[in-house]
Amino acid sequence: MPQVVLRGRKMHFDDKGEGFPVLMGHGFLWDHGMWASQAGLLSSKFHCVCPDLWSHGESDPLAQDAFSLERLAQDHFDLMRALGIQKFAVVGHAVGGMWGMRLALSHPESVAALALVNTSAGSEPDAALLQYSGLLDRIEAAGAVPDSVAKALSALYFSDATLKDNPALSTGFTVSLSRLKAANLPGLTALGRAMFSRNSILSSLPQIACPVLVVSGGRDRFYPPSESGLISKSVPGAWSHVIPDAGHMTPLEAPLQVGGILKRFLSTLQPS
Numbered sequence: 001m002p003q004v005v006l007r008g009r010k011m012h013f014d015d016k017g018e019g020f021p022v023l024m025g026h027g028f029l030w031d032h033g034m035w036a037s038q039a040g041l042l043s044s045k046f047h048c049v050c051p052d053l054w055s056h057g058e059s060d061p062l063a064q065d066a067f068s069l070e071r072l073a074q075d076h077f078d079l080m081r082a083l084g085i086q087k088f089a090v091v092g093h094a095v096g097g098m099w100g101m102r103l104a105l106s107h108p109e110s111v112a113a114l115a116l117v118n119t120s121a122g123s124e125p126d127a128a129l130l131q132y133s134g135l136l137d138r139i140e141a142a143g144a145v146p147d148s149v150a151k152a153l154s155a156l157y158f159s160d161a162t163l164k165d166n167p168a169l170s171t172g173f174t175v176s177l178s179r180l181k182a183a184n185l186p187g188l189t190a191l192g193r194a195m196f197s198r199n200s201i202l203s204s205l206p207q208i209a210c211p212v213l214v215v216s217g218g219r220d221r222f223y224p225p226s227e228s229g230l231i232s233k234s235v236p237g238a239w240s241h242v243i244p245d246a247g248h249m250t251p252l253e254a255p256l257q258v259g260g261i262l263k264r265f266l267s268t269l270q271p272s
Contacts, residue, residue, distance in 0.1 A: 001058055004082040006075050009060035013051035013079065017043025020112075020269060021088035023080060024050045025096025027118070027249075028192055029153070029177065031057030034093065037255035038262055046266060049088075051079060053095070055187030062187045067194040069095075073103035077110065089113040089266055093251060094222070095195045102201065104208050113269055115213040115262055118248050120223040121231050123200040128222075132196045136189045143185065145177040153177070159219035159247030169252055205234035212238040213265040215258060217246030239265055 001012040014032045016039050024035045032050035039048040052059040080088055089112050092100030097119025104111040138149050154170045163170055212235045216228035225242045232240040241261050246253040
């Protein structure tokens with residue numbers, strides 16, 4: 001995989017296709033590969049740049065105190081500048097959507113469109129924050145992802161329909177958690193804490209001037225359609241799609257549907 005050096009660390013990314021650039025940010029505990037289906041479809045018309053987050057995939061780990069969503073937004077902006085790309089669309093899943101919104105707000109001249117998948121612009125509810133912090137505590141204490149935590153995460157990430165009809169997704173996820181590099185775990189849990197303790201930016205969303213797409217899974221246990229709907233209502237003219245039986249991993253649970261929605265949305269771009 002190609003790489004760039006940012007903040008003295010190597011960020012790896014997959015680079016596919018030609019055309020208008022699309023920066024695709026994956027979710028927490030995954031890597032660029034979660035976009036394989038959608039990037040394969042889009043690459044016939046777009047230049048897809050799919051990085052691995054710090055402490056994920058092949059990218060280097062960061063120190064535990066080096067994470068904030070605002071800093072992640074700037075890092076991804078710097079990635080595109082390092083590649084010589086001045087204007088681009090952003091597609092972000094979960095934490096990818098969180099830093100994607102902040103990137104659209106901090107660099108409006110560069111973000112031509114913003115697609116937000118299974119994400120939130122609000123702060124985490126107290127009960128959810130307590131639950132997710134507890135899972136991160138257990139990972140830190142064990143120096144690994146215990147089987148019980150992996151099973152709890154799988155139940156959160158996938159809908160009941162997916163767990164029943166496509167168990168390979170859940171199995172593959174739990175196996176990937178067991179293979180996480182020990183050196184990545186401190187930064188990974190720090191990123192999780194930065195994500196879950198985020199401040200709400202709902203009041204800032206009307207400032208986003210580019211086209212916005214919001215995609216949610218009808219069975220998403222992290223950020224259900226009611227949460228995604230707050231984004232749609234805050235951005236005038238936003239596109240909104242709910243995929244009824246999908247959970248938090250809508251791009252994996254309904255890959256063709258998500259790919260088709262993204263392609264239609266991005267095909268409306270008329271970049272200057």
